Amino acid sequence: MRAFQFKAATSPKDATSSGPDTAFIAGGTNLIDLMKSDVVTPTRLVDLGPAEALKGKTANRKAFAAATEQAAEGARTLSQNGFKVSLVKKTIIRALSEVGGMA
Numbered sequence: 001m002r003a004f005q006f007k008a009a010t011s012p013k014d015a016t017s018s019g020p021d022t023a024f025i026a027g028g029t030n031l032i033d034l035m036k037s038d039v040v041t042p043t044r045l046v047d048l049g050p051a052e053a054l055k056g057k058t059a060n061r062k063a064f065a066a067a068t069e070q071a072a073e074g075a076r077t078l079s080q081n082g083f084k085v086s087l088v089k090k091t092i093i094r095a096l097s098e099v100g101g102m103a
Helices: 012-016 030-036 049-054 061-071 084-099
Strands: 007-008 020-027 046-047
Touching: 007 030, 012 030, 020 030, 049 061
Parallel strands: 007 046, 020 046
Antiparallel strands: none
């Protein structure tokens, strides 16, 4: 898998201003599998899941945690990568905190 920038979108405008060579993810993992095999090689990956969960909410850690749980809903760990779901959740919360000016 090639290096890429990860961003959790906080609004539709935020998601669409990501620039060229951007791929979007909204809960599924097929894109990640394709990236691992270098079939798809975006330079940016934007998660659309948190944007809807944050709609109309005040930017704070509680809202970010709720959006993160929604974005990771259905994610499951396997025996060899059990740490990844928790890592993704931490990454989303950190990204949302940075975007929300709370980092």
